Amino acid sequence: xxxxxxxxxxxxxxxxxxxxxxxxxxxxxxxxxxxxxxxxxxxxxxxxxxxxxxxxxxxxxxxxxxxxxxxxxxxxxxxxxxxxxxxxxxxxxxxxxxxxxxxxxxxxxxxxxxxxxxxxxxxxxxxxxxxxxxxxxxxxxxxxxxxxxxxxxxxxxxxxxxxxxxxxxxxxxxxxxxxxxxxxxxxxxxxxxxxxxxxxxxxxxxxxxxxxxxxxxxxxxxxxxxxxxxxxxxxxxxxxxxxxxxxxxxxxxxxxxxxxxxxxxxxxxxxxxxxxxxxxxxxxxxxxxxxxxxxxxxxxxxxxxxxxxxxxxxxxxxxxxxxxxxxxxxxxxxxxxxxxxxxxxxxxxxxxxxxxxxxxxxxxxxxxxxxxxxxxxxxxxxxxxxxxxxxxxxxxxxxxxxxxxxxxxxxxxxxxxxxxxxxxxxxxxxxxxxxxxxxxxxxxxxxxxxxxxxxxxxxxxxxxxxxxxxxxxxxxxxxxxxxxxxxxxxxxxxxxxxxxxxxxxxxxxxxxxxxxxxxxxxxxxxxxxxxxxxxxxxxxxxxxxxxxxxxxxxxxxxxxxxxxxxxxxxxxxxxxxxxxxxxxxxxxxxxxxxxxxxxxxxxxxxxxxxxxxxxxxxxxxxxxxxxxxxxxxxxxxxxxxxxxxxxxxxxxxxxxxxxxxxxxxxxxxxxxxxxxxxxxxxxxxxxxxxxxxxxxxxxxxxxxxxxxxxxxxxxxxxxxxxxxxxxxxxxxxxxxxxxxxxxxxxxxxxxxxxxxxxxxxxxxxxxxxxxxxxxxxxxxxxxxxxxxxxxxxxxxxxxxxxxxxxxxxxxxxxxxxxxxxxxxxxxxxxxxxxxxxxxxxxxx
Amino acid sequence: xxxxxxxxxxxxxxxxxxxxxxxxxxxxxxxxxxxxxxxxxxxxxxxxxxxxxxxxxxxxxxxxxxxxxxxxxxxxxxxxxxxxxxxxxxxxxxxxxxxxxxxxxxxxxx
Numbered sequence: 001x002x003x004x005x006x007x008x009x010x011x012x013x014x015x016x017x018x019x020x021x022x023x024x025x026x027x028x029x030x031x032x033x034x035x036x037x038x039x040x041x042x043x044x045x046x047x048x049x050x051x052x053x054x055x056x057x058x059x060x061x062x063x064x065x066x067x068x069x070x071x072x073x074x075x076x077x078x079x080x081x082x083x084x085x086x087x088x089x090x091x092x093x094x095x096x097x098x099x100x101x102x103x104x105x106x107x108x109x110x111x112x113x114x115x116x117x118x119x120x121x122x123x124x125x126x127x128x129x130x131x132x133x134x135x136x137x138x139x140x141x142x143x144x145x146x147x148x149x150x151x152x153x154x155x156x157x158x159x160x161x162x163x164x165x166x167x168x169x170x171x172x173x174x175x176x177x178x179x180x181x182x183x184x185x186x187x188x189x190x191x192x193x194x195x196x197x198x199x200x201x202x203x204x205x206x207x208x209x210x211x212x213x214x215x216x217x218x219x220x221x222x223x224x225x226x227x228x229x230x231x232x233x234x235x236x237x238x239x240x241x242x243x244x245x246x247x248x249x250x251x252x253x254x255x256x257x258x259x260x261x262x263x264x265x266x267x268x269x270x271x272x273x274x275x276x277x278x279x280x281x282x283x284x285x286x287x288x289x290x291x292x293x294x295x296x297x298x299x300x301x302x303x304x305x306x307x308x309x310x311x312x313x314x315x316x317x318x319x320x321x322x323x324x325x326x327x328x329x330x331x332x333x334x335x336x337x338x339x340x341x342x343x344x345x346x347x348x349x350x351x352x353x354x355x356x357x358x359x360x361x362x363x364x365x366x367x368x369x370x371x372x373x374x375x376x377x378x379x380x381x382x383x384x385x386x387x388x389x390x391x392x393x394x395x396x397x398x399x400x401x402x403x404x405x406x407x408x409x410x411x412x413x414x415x416x417x418x419x420x421x422x423x424x425x426x427x428x429x430x431x432x433x434x435x436x437x438x439x440x441x442x443x444x445x446x447x448x449x450x451x452x453x454x455x456x457x458x459x460x461x462x463x464x465x466x467x468x469x470x471x472x473x474x475x476x477x478x479x480x481x482x483x484x485x486x487x488x489x490x491x492x493x494x495x496x497x498x499x500x501x502x503x504x505x506x507x508x509x510x511x512x513x514x515x516x517x518x519x520x521x522x523x524x525x526x527x528x529x530x531x532x533x534x535x536x537x538x539x540x541x542x543x544x545x546x547x548x549x550x551x552x553x554x555x556x557x558x559x560x561x562x563x564x565x566x567x568x569x570x571x572x573x574x575x576x577x578x579x580x581x582x583x584x585x586x587x588x589x590x591x592x593x594x595x596x597x598x599x600x601x602x603x604x605x606x607x608x609x610x611x612x613x614x615x616x617x618x619x620x621x622x623x624x625x626x627x628x629x630x631x632x633x634x635x636x637x638x639x640x641x642x643x644x645x646x647x648x649x650x651x652x653x654x655x656x657x658x659x660x661x662x663x664x665x666x667x668x669x670x671x672x673x674x675x676x677x678x679x680x681x682x683x684x685x686x687x688x689x690x691x692x693x694x695x696x697x698x699x700x701x702x703x704x705x706x707x708x709x710x711x712x713x714x715x716x717x718x719x720x721x722x723x724x725x726x727x728x729x730x731x732x733x734x735x736x737x738x739x740x741x742x743x744x745x746x747x748x749x750x751x752x753x754x755x756x757x758x759x760x761x762x763x764x765x766x767x768x769x770x771x772x773x774x775x776x777x778x779x780x781x782x783x784x785x786x787x788x789x790x791x792x793x794x795x796x797x798x799x800x801x802x803x804x805x806x807x808x809x810x811x812x813x814x815x816x817x818x819x820x821x822x823x824x825x826x827x828x829x830x831x832x833x834x835x836x837x838x839x840x841x842x843x844x
Numbered sequence: 845x846x847x848x849x850x851x852x853x854x855x856x857x858x859x860x861x862x863x864x865x866x867x868x869x870x871x872x873x874x875x876x877x878x879x880x881x882x883x884x885x886x887x888x889x890x891x892x893x894x895x896x897x898x899x900x901x902x903x904x905x906x907x908x909x910x911x912x913x914x915x916x917x918x919x920x921x922x923x924x925x926x927x928x929x930x931x932x933x934x935x936x937x938x939x940x941x942x943x944x945x946x947x948x949x950x951x952x953x954x
Contacts (some may be wrong), residue, residue: 099882187911284882359949428926487916487942489918489920494910495910495925495926496893496894497887497891497895497896497909498909498911502926504923509920510916510918510942511887512942513915513916513942513943514915515910515911515913515914515916516913518912528944530920535921535922536921536924536931537910537919538890538894538908538918538919538921539894539895539909539914539919540917541854542871542894542897543854543855543858543899544854544901545855545856545858546855546856546857547859552862552866552868553863553864554862555862572868575952576867576868576870577868577869578938578945579869579935579951580869580870580873580932580935581919581932581943582869583918583919583939583940584903584907584917588855602943603940603943603945603950605940606907606940606941667902668901682883704901704902724900725900727857734927752850753850757851757853758852758900759850759851759852759853760854761852762856762875763875763879764856764866764871764872764874764875765860768860768861768871771865772863772864772865783867785951785953786867786870786951787871788952789953795864802862802864803861803862803863804864834878837852837882838882838883840850841884841888
C-alpha cells in the first residue's frame with residue numbers, strides 16, 4: 001500500500017523555468033521581486049508549485065516553481081494540474097447557489113426530503129444551510145467506523161456511503177455548532193446529483209468549467225489511479241520529501257475531489273465576478289452570508305491605516321495545498337475591477353495554512369510596491385522556514401536546541417509553529433511533529449494547545465512508539481509543571497456545610513483541579529498565593545435545576561435568524577453562572593452530547609444531566625409534533641396498550657429507558673406529572689405502577705428519580721409513587737381562593753417530609769412570567785453583568801417580545817393586566833410557594 | 845435539613861419556557877433572595893445548594909464541601925454567608941476546577 005520513494009532535498013531544487021506564456025505587461029521589477037520571494041520560499045523547502053498573480057483582470061505573473069514529478073523531470077508550470085482539496089467546496093457551494101437561483105432548492109429544505117437515503121433519525125432537522133455552513137453536527141470523515149483500519153480504501157457505492165453516514169451519531173444538534181467536516185459537502189454533492197439527474201462531475205463541467213472556459217480541470221474518483229501526472233510530496237519520515245501514498249478520492253467526493261490549474265482557477269475567478277456563473281444578487285448573497293459558505297472573508301490591515309477586503313478559500317490534501325485569494329479595496333461585492341488583485345497558489349509539497357497566507361501577503365506586498373528588490377525573504381528569517389528546512393535535512397533536533405538557547409534572536413509565534421507541526425503530522429512524520437509541538441510547549445508554557453496535541457499523540461500507542469523520547473520529555477515537563485501549578489489560599493475562614501463552626505485562619509492548598517491539603521500554616525510550594533485574611537471560603541454552589549441548551553428567550557427559529565447574538569450569548573452564559581457562584585449545574589432534560597459540548601469550554605461550571613422520561617404523548621413531549629416526537633424523545637415511557645407506529649415497545653419500558661440513560665452517563669432520571677397549564681389541558685399523566693417501576697429501576701442504577709409536580713394532585717401522586725425529589729413547589733391548589741397552609745396541603749407536605757422527598761421550591765420560575773411585564777426589567781443593572789448587550793437589545797425587539805406577547809393573550813394574564821398591576825401576575829401561586837418554603841423551614 | 849426534617853434542594857429552573865426573565869446565574873441569585881424572604885437561614889441555604897445536592901445526585905465524592913481530595917470548586921467571599929445569604933453578593937474570586945478566576949472578569953460587558 002505504501003509507495004513511498006525517498007529522494008534527497010537537493011534533487012528537488014530547480015531554478016525557475018521560464019515557460020514563456022503570457023507574462024503580460026508585468027514590469028521587469030515586479031517579476032524580479034516576485035521571483036525573489038518565491039525563490040526564498042522554495043530554497044527552504046516551504047513552497048513548490050504554481051503561482052498566478054493578476055491585477056485589474058490582467059495577469060501580471062504566472063509561473064511554476066520546482067517539479068511536478070521529480071522522477072520524470074516534469075517541471076511545474078501555470079498549466080500543471082493540482083488537486084485543490086477543500087477549495088473544491090467553493091465549487092460545490094456554487095452549484096448549490098445556482099440551483100437555489102433556479103428555484104430548484106431552498107436553503108431551508110431538509111436534507112432527508114431530497115435524499116431519503118439519508119435516514120438518520122436525529123439528522124431529520126439538518127437543512128441544506130446547515131451543510132453549507134458546517135453546522136449540521138456531522139462529525140469529520142475520520143470518525144467513520146473503521147477509518148483508521150483503512151476500510152474506505154476500497155470501492156464503496158454511493159448507497160453504501162449514504163447508509164454509513166446515516167448511521168453516524170451527530171456531535172451537536174443541527175444548527176447549534178460549527179464543526180468543519182467533509183461529510184457536509186459529500187451530502188451536498190449527493191443533493192446536486194439527485195436534483196439534476198446528472199453526476200457531480202457532469203454538473204461541474206456543464207455549469208462551471210465550460211462557461212468559464214476551464215479546459216484542464218476535472219474530478220478524481222476511482223481508487224488509487226490519479227488522473228493527473230502531478231505527484232504530491234510530503235516531508236518524509238527521515239530525510240527529504242516522500243511521495244504521498246494514494247488514497248480513495250471517493251471518500252472526499254464533493255468535499256475535496258477537484259483538480260485544476262492556476263490558469264483555470266483564474267478563469268473561474270474572472271467568470272464568477274463578471275456574472276457568468278451567478279446573477280449579481282445571488283453572488284452578493286453568497287459572498288456575504290454571515291456563516292460563510294466555502295469562502296473566508298478577512299480584513300488585511302495595510303501600513304497606511306487603510307485596509308483591504310481579503311476573500312479567500314483554500315485546501316490541503318495528501319501533499320497538495322491550494323489557496324485562491326481576491327483582494328479588493330472596497331466591499332468585495334461591489335469590487336471595482338480596476339482595483340482587484342487575484343493571487344492563486346497551488347502547491348504539491350503540502351505548504352501549511354499559515355505559510356500559504358504569508359506567501360499571499362508577501363506577494364501582495366510586491367504588487368503594492370512594499371517589497372523592494374531583495375534576493376531573500378526579509379530578515380529575520382521566519383522560524384518556520386528554518387524548521388521546515390531542518391525537518392527535511394534531518395537536523396530538526398539540532399535546530400530546535402539552537403532555537404531554545406537563542407530564542408531571543410527570533411520572532412516566534414505560537415500559531416505559525418503549530419501550523420508547521422500540523423503539516424508534519426499530516427505528513428505521517430509524526431515524530432517530527434512531536435518534536436515541534438514539544439518546542440512550542442517549551443516556548444509557550446502557559447498555552448495548553450501544544451501540550452494537549454502532544455498528549456493526544458503520545459496516547460496513541462503506534463505514534464508513541466515512534467516518539468518515545470519526546471513523549472518522555474513531555475511527561476517530565478508536564479509533571480514538573482504540576483508542582484508549579486499549586487495555588488495556596490492563606491488564612492481564610494472555611495465555611496463548609498459539614499462544619500458546625502467556621503474554621504478560622506486556615507490554609508487551603510490546590511493542585512490542578514483538586515484540594516490537596518487543608519490546615520494551619522501549611523509548608524508547600526505554590527506559584528500563586530491568595531491572602532484570605534478577613535475572607536470566607538465556601539464550596540461552589542450547585543444549581544440542581546437548569547436547562548442549558550439554547551439561549552434563554554430564543555426559539556429555534558430565532559437562533560437560526562440571529563447567529564451572532566447566539567454566539568455572543570453562548571460564550572457568556574457559562575461565565576454568568578460562575579459569576580454568581582454556581583460551579584456545578586445540573587440540566588434536568590438533556591443528553592450526553594449537549595453536556596459534553598458545554599463541558600468542553602475552558603471557563604464553565606461543570607455540567608451534569610438527567611434524562612427526561614415523559615409518559616408517551618405527555619408533557620413535555622406533547623409540544624413536539626407527531627411523529628417526530630417519538631424520534632427526538634429517546635427516553636419516553638409507554639404506559640398501557642397504546643403503541644405509536646414504528647416504536648419498539650421493548651425500548652420504552654422503565655428498565656430499558658433507565659439502562660439507556662445510565663449508559664449515556666446521566667446523573668438522574670426525571671419524569672413528569674402535568675395535566676396541563678396555560679390553556680393546554682388534558683395531557684396524559686402516567687400510571688402509578690409505571691412510576692413505581694421507574695423508581696425501582698432508577699434506584700437500582702443508583703440514580704435519583706425527580707418528578708415535575710407543581711399541583712396538589714401531582715405531589716400526592718409523587719408521594720404514592722415514592723419519588724426522590726419534587727422539581728417544583730406545589731403552587732397549584734384545588735382550592736384556588738386560599739394561599740395559607742391548611743388541611744390536605746399540610747398533609748401532603750408532612751407526608752413528603754416523612755418520606756424524605758427533597759423539594760426544589762423554584763419560586764423564581766413564577767417571577768419569570770410576572771417580570772416579563774415589568775417595563776423597567778430589561779434596563780436593570782444586574783442584567784448587564786450576565787447578558788451581552790446584543791441579547792438585551794434583542795429582547796426589546798418585537799421578536800424578543802414574542803413570548804411576552806403570547807402570554808399577554810392568555811385569559812388570566814389579560815384579566816390581571818386589565819384590572820390590576822402587572823406585579824399581581826402569579827401573586828397567589830407565589831404566595832403559596834413562599835408559605836410552603838416557610839413551612840418547610842420553620843415547621844409551620 | 846430544615847427544622848421540621850424536610851430536605852431542600854436548591855434549583856432555579858433557569859430558564860423556564862421561552863421567558864427572558866430567568867437570566868443565567870442571576871436567576872439563581874434571585875431564587876436565593878426568595879429563600880431568604882421565606883425565612884431560610886444562611887446555613888440551611890448553604891446545605892441545600894452544596895452537600896444536599898451533591899448527595900442527592902451521587903456527586904458527594906467530588907463536590908459539595910471544602911474537603912481534601914474534592915474538586916477545587918470554591919468561592920472566596922468578603923462576608924460571612926452564615927449570617928446573611930446576601931454575602932454571595934460579595935464574591936471576590938471564583939475557583940472552578942482549580943482555575944482561579946477574579947469575579948469581575950466573568951461579567952458580561954466588562
